[in-house]
Amino acid sequence: MRLLLVEDSARLRELVGETIRAAGWRLDAVGTVAEGEDALAATSYDLVLLDLGLPDGDGLDLLRALRRRKDSTPVLALTARGAVDERIAGLDAGADDYLPKPFNNGELLARARALLRRAPLSADPVLEAGALRYDPATHDVRCGEEILALAPRERAALEILMRNVGRVTAKRGLEEKLSEFDEEMSPNAIEVVLSRLRRRLAPYETGTAIETVRGVGYLLRELDA
């Protein structure tokens, strides 16, 4: 995994750099739009962490140029939450996600992981959430070292939730995806599957919780250590 950080504050580059390298990824850090463009032209990155306010221009311009070249490298914009127009402009320009400043290391790593997982040719296809590991190739679900015995539907539901860890998975989306595995699934059947999945996971220290967001969907979240 090789990441590019475009951020004008030298101290923030150092701090983020330490976090990223501690997670086992390589990081190139630059301070201007021009340097960012040079780096993107020379190297193929798996993820770009992009500050929007840069000394020699707007980070969004760099992003637009990237997307114009049909480069689909995921981009995590480091921006101001609540700044409505900035978020809209960023969406239009093709950012994949946002991380509001100030952020903490946990948030940064979680968002970065989520984007790296989304990458189509990810070299690390094993899904992680808390202590849970899911290998799509072997369909093994582990908690730590133990392999969990799950019914196919439960495993499918867990896979979808793990791909969306930290975000709400819409109930309708879950319905559609599970229906591919099986016969048509009613909303009630989904609830049955989820409650069984919760019971299966209950004995283990998974470090996660599956929350029902009534009226919207389900949320698999990692519990604070």
Place this chain on the structure above:
Amino acid sequence: MKHAAAAPLGRIVALRIMLFAALAMLTQLVAVLVEYGSDPEYLSLLALEQETDVLALGLSVQGNHLSYQLPDAHAARYGTEDSGYVARVRTANGVVLFSHCDAACTEHFLPLDLNPPSVWLRVLTPGYPLSFAGGRIIEKEGQRIFFEIAVERDTQHVVWEVLADEVLDHMILPMSLTLIFVLGATLLSVRSALRPVTAAAEQAEELDPLSPDARIEEAGMPREIAQLAGAVNRSYARTRELMAAQKLFTSAIAHEIRTPLAIIRLELERIDHPAARRATAELDELSHFAEQLVTLARLEALDRSGFQPVALDDLGRDIVGTMAPFVYSHGASIAFEGSDNPTLPGNAALLKDAVRNLIENAVRHSGPGIAIVVRTDDGPGLSVSDDGTGFVPSRPGDAPGHYKRAGGLGIGLEIVRRIAALHGGRLELERVEPHGTRARLIFAPAPSVTPDR
């Protein structure tokens, strides 16, 4: 700001000119009456001329044959007995064509055998009412006809007729003509002088004062109007400066303060001490506050342009999904209950900000372990309820300004309130029995908008 529009300048000027013209005429009239009135002999002469002119209309000439028929207009005056007026029409050599005579004729008129002068007048009693006798020769087709009248008692007010005729002929007609030309010329000048003003007003109407090249073209304007346009242009420029200053201020907070905050946040994480955790919590509060200040500042500059139909159910479901990780990580829960997906024209991002603020308020101020429910209704409205201790007022119905319990709450609710107002709605806060708080955004019903399905 909303005065009834004043009348157009043309009408104001026209009305004033007419008013002054009326005053001038009145003054003139008084002057004329005084002047004529002080000279009854001259009035008598005028009356003689006028009366004989009318009488002459009854004369007809056919070859050498003359005949006379009293005109209808004067039948009452010279055709009835004892009217106070007498008249006689004769030729120079004494042939009487018409006679409405009594003793007064022989007393006042010239003898028939006398070859009459072209005009004669004799005042019978000086002063008013007029009393005179006189005669005048009027030529018609080569014939010289002598008209004589005598007025002993002016019972039919010939004097007023004379005065009215004089006023009409020598005052009203010429002054009216002048008035018409003056009015026309003035209106024309006013209109052509105002044409650049009208053009500038239309131009200003089209302008977006915030666009960088917003200015009224001053070239080709009369000097006074160019001054006005210049003043307007300067105020546009000033507005742009203020807006630019505000943008600079908000983006300074957004970018220049956030980066140091991010650095402090990450540095604190490296310090393994409870004090660092407390400082982190304080820092989060500070970041939140700075963010709300920026939001509030940005709201000032927004208007309703760019509003689009927003379906409340979709919006509520979306924001609840977005906020759920935050809510659950704080030990609270959240759910969404939709209705018939009411639609209203609005700015979806702003409305989401409002709901997000209400959810954050509930999480921050209503105690741990609360259950939050976001509902939509057909008001159209959207409410955020919780079952916590809440920022409830001591008495139901307290003014919103009284919901001050914790720092940051006031500004968050102010943001929500302004967003609601921008959408023609309002925010209502109320206590829910047995415990909890409900914040409800109520929007104006939009009957013309139908949901897009």
